[in-house]
Amino acid sequence: MAATSTDVVVEPPGDVRCDVAVIGSGPGGAVTACTLAEAGRDVVLLEEGPLLALEATPAFSAQEMRAKYRNGGITVALGSPGVNYAEGRCVGGGSEVNSGLYHRTPHDVLDRWRLRFGLEHASPDEMAPHFAACEEDVSVSKLPGPAPAASLRLHEGAGRLGWSSIEVPRWYRYAPDGSSDGVKQSMTRTYVPRATGAGCRLLPDTRVARLGHDAGRWTLRCEPARPGARASSFTVRARTVFVAAGAFQTPALLLRSGIKHNVGRSLHLHPTVKVVARFDDVVNAPGMGVPVHQVKEFAPHLSFGCSISQPPHLALAMTDHPERISDVHEDWPHLAVYYAMSDGGVGRVRTVPGFRDPLVSFALDDSDLTLLADGLAKLCRCLLAAGATVLWPSVRGCPPIRSEADLALLPAILPRDRTSLMTIHAFSTCPMGQDRGRTVADSFGRVHEASGLHIADASLLCGPPGVNPQGSIMAFARRNALAFLDRA
Ligand SMILES: Cc1cc2nc3c(=O)[nH]c(=O)nc-3n(C[C@H](O)[C@H](O)[C@H](O)COP(=O)(O)OP(=O)(O)OC[C@H]3O[C@@H](n4cnc5c(N)ncnc54)[C@H](O)[C@@H]3O)c2cc1C
Structure with missing residues (x-):
C-alpha cells in the first residue's frame, strides 16, 4: 500500500544527538534520509518549512504558493534581465509543488560532466540502476x-x-x-514516510542557521522557522551531515558556516x-x-x-x-x-x-x-x-x-x-567531481576537506542537465547515500 503523509512523525523540541543529520527534505534530502534510515542508520531530517499534506492546498493555486513556497514564490536573481525563480519551502521541498515531469540525465550531459569536472563512476550504465529504482519508488508513468x-x-x-x-x-500513481x-508521488507521499517508518526523526519548521565542527561531531545551530513553531534555538549533533537545502540555500548555509571553496560561484538555471x-x-x-x-x-x-x-x-x-x-x-x-x-x-x-x-x-x-x-x-x-x-x-x-x-x-x-x-530549475552551486579547481565536493558529494560533510541536492549537478532536474537529483542522492553506506 502507498505510504501517506499521515504516517509522518514529528520529533518534540530539545537538543538532539544522532548518527546522521539531513538538512532539507526535498527530493535530494528525502531520498538520502530514506536510504540511510532503511539501512538502519539513526537519522534526523531537518526541514525549514512546515509539514503539510499534499492535498492541504489546491495544486498550482495562490494558497499553495503562500503555504509551500519560499517568500510566496516571489524571488528574483538580479541581473539584466533579472530572472524570477521559485523554491519549495515545506516538507518535501519542490516535489510538493512541481509538475512531476521526469527525465533521466541525458548521456551526453553525464559525459560532459565527466570530461569537465572529473565526475567519476557516473556513466549511463553506472547511473541506470539508480534511475530505475527511483522510477519504481515514485511510480514514473505516462498518462x-x-x-x-x-x-x-x-x-x-x-x-x-x-x-x-x-x-x-511523471511521478504519478493512477487509479x-x-x-x-492521479496522485502525484511527491516526497510526503513516498520517501519521507518511508524514512520515518524506518525510524528517521523528522523536524519540520526548523531552520539550520549554521554548521560547526567540534570534537569529531558536526553541530547544527537550529532556530524556529516561524514564530511559535518551536520554543527556542537548539542544537543537533551528528557524526555525519548531508546538506540538501536546495541550489540556493545549500551554498548559503555553507557560506554562513565559513565553508567557501568554490561555493555558490557557478549557479546555473534554465x-x-x-x-x-x-x-x-x-x-x-x-x-x-x-x-x-x-x-x-x-x-x-x-x-x-x-x-x-x-x-x-x-x-x-x-x-x-x-x-x-x-x-x-x-x-x-x-x-x-x-x-x-x-x-x-x-x-x-x-x-x-x-x-x-x-x-x-x-x-x-x-x-x-x-x-x-x-x-x-x-x-x-x-x-x-x-x-x-x-x-x-x-x-x-x-x-x-x-x-x-x-x-x-x-x-x-x-x-x-x-x-x-x-x-523553476536551479543547480550547480556546489558541483561534484574530482577536479578540485572547479568543484566543492568529490564525485560522491563529499565536501573537500570537511570530513563527514556531504551535499545531496540540486547543488551537486555540474551544470544544466537540459531536462527537468528532479530525476537527476534523486538518482545521484541514492547513488551517493549507498556509496556512503558501503564505505562505512
Ligand atoms: C513550480 C515548480 C515546478 C517544477 N516542475 C518540475 C518538474 O516538473 N520536473 C522536475 O524534474 N523538476 C521540477 N521542478 C524543480 C524541482 O522541484 C527541483 O529541482 C527539486 O525540488 C530540487 O530538489 P532539492 O532536493 O535540490 O531541493 P528542494 O526541493 O528545493 O528542497 C530543499 C528543502 O530544503 C529546505 N531548506 C532550505 N534551507 C534550509 C535550512 N537552512 N534548514 C532546513 N531546511 C532548509 C527547503 O525549505 C526545502 O524544502 C519544479 C520546481 C518548481 C518550483
Whole structure:
C-alpha cells in the first residue's frame, strides 16, 4: 500500500544527538534520509518549512504558493534581465509543488560532466540502476488517458513541422479505472514516510542557521522557522551531515558556516521565456491537468513545453501586455501559456550579513539572449503551426504575432530592459567531481576537506542537465547515500 503523509512523525523540541543529520527534505534530502534510515542508520531530517499534506492546498493555486513556497514564490536573481525563480519551502521541498515531469540525465550531459569536472563512476550504465529504482519508488508513468488539449496542441504543431516532440512521463500513481486523475508521488507521499517508518526523526519548521565542527561531531545551530513553531534555538549533533537545502540555500548555509571553496560561484538555471497563445477553439478548462508534451528537436540547448495555464497563471504571463490582462477573465478557455527553456548564463549565490535570504545574481551574455530569442521564434512558429491565432510573448512592447510573416517582428536578441524571464530549475552551486579547481565536493558529494560533510541536492549537478532536474537529483542522492553506506 502507498505510504501517506499521515504516517509522518514529528520529533518534540530539545537538543538532539544522532548518527546522521539531513538538512532539507526535498527530493535530494528525502531520498538520502530514506536510504540511510532503511539501512538502519539513526537519522534526523531537518526541514525549514512546515509539514503539510499534499492535498492541504489546491495544486498550482495562490494558497499553495503562500503555504509551500519560499517568500510566496516571489524571488528574483538580479541581473539584466533579472530572472524570477521559485523554491519549495515545506516538507518535501519542490516535489510538493512541481509538475512531476521526469527525465533521466541525458548521456551526453553525464559525459560532459565527466570530461569537465572529473565526475567519476557516473556513466549511463553506472547511473541506470539508480534511475530505475527511483522510477519504481515514485511510480514514473505516462498518462493512462488523453493529455490536456493545450499540451496536445504543441505536440501537433511540432508534428506538422516534422519536429521531435514527446510525452514526458511523471511521478504519478493512477487509479486502475484508466482515468487521467492521479496522485502525484511527491516526497510526503513516498520517501519521507518511508524514512520515518524506518525510524528517521523528522523536524519540520526548523531552520539550520549554521554548521560547526567540534570534537569529531558536526553541530547544527537550529532556530524556529516561524514564530511559535518551536520554543527556542537548539542544537543537533551528528557524526555525519548531508546538506540538501536546495541550489540556493545549500551554498548559503555553507557560506554562513565559513565553508567557501568554490561555493555558490557557478549557479546555473534554465532561463525561460513565455508566450500566451490564443486558439479559436477551447483549449483550457478548470483543473485542466498538467501539460506533458515537450518539443525536443533543439535539445539540449532549447526545449519547449506548455505551462500550467489557470487564469492566475495566464494573468501573470500577460503582465508584459497590460492592455490584454482584462481579456483573460473572459477569454481564458481559449488561452494557454507556453515556454521556451534554454541552458545559458551563469550566476552566483552570496550571503549578506544580517539577512536570512542569500543574494542571487545571474548574468546572460548576448549569445545567451540570442539563443533565447531563437527559442522564442521557434516556439511561436510551432504554435502557429498548431493553429494559434494570436501570440503574446513575454517581451514588453513586442507586437502580437498572428502569422509566419509576423515572426520577423520578434527581436533577434531579447532586449535586456523589456524581457521577463523566469525559471523553476536551479543547480550547480556546489558541483561534484574530482577536479578540485572547479568543484566543492568529490564525485560522491563529499565536501573537500570537511570530513563527514556531504551535499545531496540540486547543488551537486555540474551544470544544466537540459531536462527537468528532479530525476537527476534523486538518482545521484541514492547513488551517493549507498556509496556512503558501503564505505562505512
Ligand atoms: C513550480 C515548480 C515546478 C517544477 N516542475 C518540475 C518538474 O516538473 N520536473 C522536475 O524534474 N523538476 C521540477 N521542478 C524543480 C524541482 O522541484 C527541483 O529541482 C527539486 O525540488 C530540487 O530538489 P532539492 O532536493 O535540490 O531541493 P528542494 O526541493 O528545493 O528542497 C530543499 C528543502 O530544503 C529546505 N531548506 C532550505 N534551507 C534550509 C535550512 N537552512 N534548514 C532546513 N531546511 C532548509 C527547503 O525549505 C526545502 O524544502 C519544479 C520546481 C518548481 C518550483
